[in-house]
Amino acid sequence: MRLIAVQLQHINQFDHLAVRLQSGQSKLPISLFLANQNAGKSNLLKQIFHGLSWLPARYKDLRSAGAIMPDSDIQNDALQAQIQITIEYPAELLSKADDSQVQQDNSQDKQSEQPLEKPSETSIEKPTEQSSAKAPSIRPQCHWTIKKIRSTPSSIALSRADTNGLDALIPQYQKLMENDPYFTLPCLAYxxxxxxxxxxxxxxxxxxxxxxxxxxxxxxxxxxxxxxNKFFEWLREVHDLENAQSAQLLRQYLDPQTRLADQAQFDELFSQLEHAYRLTPQRCLNSLRSAIHTVMPEIDDIFIEYQPKLRLMVKYQGEFTPFLQLSQTEKTCCALVGDIVRRLCILNPNSLFPCLEGDGIVLIDDVDAHLDLTHRQQILQRLHRAFPRIQFIATATHSDMVEFQSDVECFELKYAQAHRLDLSAHQQRLAQVYQSLQAQNLEADNENNALAEKLPNENEAEVEESQSIEQLDFAQLMALIQNLEPSLQQQLLQSLQDQSINPDT
Known part of the structure; x- marks a missing residue:
């Protein structure tokens, strides 16, 4: 499942915001919103989550509601606010009959939601023919709208949801999951x-x-x-189960009555090991270690130490280190990756590689918070390598995050609108700046080399001049000595001899 479009109306600083995400149909599903402080980054991601939360709520119970928009998010001069979400879902969910029914419901919903469309061409970005041609396949779409009416002295607040397409989609999810044990729900995290x-x-x-x-x-x-907290609780449970499985296999191996004697017993042992590997705790911990190492290469392993005391340990840069001794940035990044792994393992119970096979949408606010330049430029690519089917939608304040990434979809939030950035043009400008700086450095180096070549000649002239000055001073000194009285000449010569014998005096 991928997020295709989102529309906000009269929410916080967004009077009308419509964004279409091309990353939903891209091989690299990463969207980044760049903005300065107080531009609406956090509010945008929070409202997207409010809209997406209705999918798991409806899956749990068709009468359940997702996250409710608070009155404080509605603009002061508006009586109501709206969120419209458009997603793309797998085509195998629906049969032709059901698909036509949902498409009909979606078309009716789109007609009823036409007031959301703003006539300005700059606020709504329509997919071009080129982007449609690059899409690997056209999958069905579903959208729903959440409305919140502000409470007034004569009426109380009221929340309404137009979820006809979503309500028709959820039973198909439930039916397919019953028939196909390897088909799972998407991951939705904020x-x-x-x-x-x-x-x-x-x-x-x-x-x-x-x-x-x-x-x-x-x-x-x-x-x-x-x-x-949920990640650490989950980690303790799967770690204990893994230890229990290993202890059971070791006990069977050490039992004298069941010692390995022939090839058949060896085959049985390897069969049990493979079965244990496919069980929940083993595959979860393997996925966790692999994902953390992909995003943070300096961490090779993570495990729980029981003696001499219970604590979480990591193998950091080749040395075993307590988890709490890592920097706050490293601890937070490690826990975030681990929490995504936890969700994917729960949603993909029959998958041997849940991180590589699970899909969904993950929203990360201020993904560049407390990261240095190197980690900022690599964090998005590393997250994609660890979770290749997850669509990441993140916000950041540092533009150098996409300095060397032309394939990441990037927007700039400015004046309560999202403007798509042309990263290729931006990087060309940066390349020109770098070339001009390199030219200036080369010119400065040439000047320094030329100056270094002149310095020896100048030094030789200074030496000759100093020698001539020394010779001149010595001649004058001899003339003065000859003009002195004999007794004074004798005293001066004696003092010079003493000075030559004892130079420190």
Whole structure:
């Protein structure tokens, strides 16, 4: 599933914002919104999550509602606000009959939502023929609209949802998941800018299991901050299960009555090992270690140490280090990647490689927060390598994140509108600046070399001049000595001899 378009009306600073994401149909599904502070980056991602949250809510119960927009998000001079979400879903979800029904519902919805379309051509970006030709295939789309009416002295606040297309799509998800055990729900996650790791709580023995319920992979409300507690609870549970499986296999191997004696027993042992590898904890931890190492190459392993005390450990730059001793930026980045792995493992219980096969939409606010230049330029590409089928929609303030990435879809939020940036032209301008700087440096080097060639000649002239001055001073000195009285000449010669014998005096 991919996000194709989003429209906001009378929400926060957005009077009317319509954005069409070409990354939804691209092989590199990454969209980045660049803006300065107070331009609406966080508000945009939060409202997108509000709209997307209705899909898992409807899957849990067709009568359930997703995240409700608060009255504080509605503009002061507006009575209502609207969010419209358009997604692209797999074609195998619907049969021809059902597909035609949903397409009909979608067309009716589009006709009813025509007031959202602004006549200005700059605010709405339509896909060009070239972008459509580059798309690998045309998949069906579905959209729904969430409306919130402000409370007034004569009426209370009212939330309405026009979800005809979504309500027709959810039963097809449920039906296909029953028939195909390898087809799963998409991952939908939102990470606000306030995210940090305060502590690692691994004592979760009395809590409910975090592995089987699918709704554990979704958030029903948009949080203002996250501490990744669910990830650490999930990690402790899968780590304990992995240890239990390993201990059981080792006990069977060491049992004298079941020692390996022939090839058949060897084959049985390898069959058990393969079965254990495919079980939930083993595949989850393998996926976790691989994803963290892909995004953070300096971390080779992550595990729980039980003795001498319970703590989370990592192999950082070849040395075993407590997780809490990492920098706050490294801890947060590691926990964020681990939380995405947790969601994908829960949503793909039968997949051996959930990170590579799971799809969905992940929203990350201020993805460049506290990252240095090298990590800022590589974080998006590394996330894509770790989760190739996930569509990442992120916000950032540093433009150098896309300095060497021409294939990332980039927007600039300015004056409550999203303007698509031409990265190729931007990078050409940067290349021209770099070339001019290199030319200036080359010219400065040439001047320094020419000056260095002149310096020896100048030094020789200075030496000759100093020698002539020394010779002149010596001749004058001899003339003065000859004009002195004999007694004074004798004293001066004696003092010069003493000075030559004892130069320190």
């Amino acid at each position: 990470y606000p800018s306030e995210r940090f790791v305060h502590e690692v709580n691994l004592n979760i023995k009395n809590t409910q299991s975090t592995l089987t319920p699918i709704h554990q992979a979704y958030d029903q409300v948009s949080l203002s901050f996250t501490t990744f």
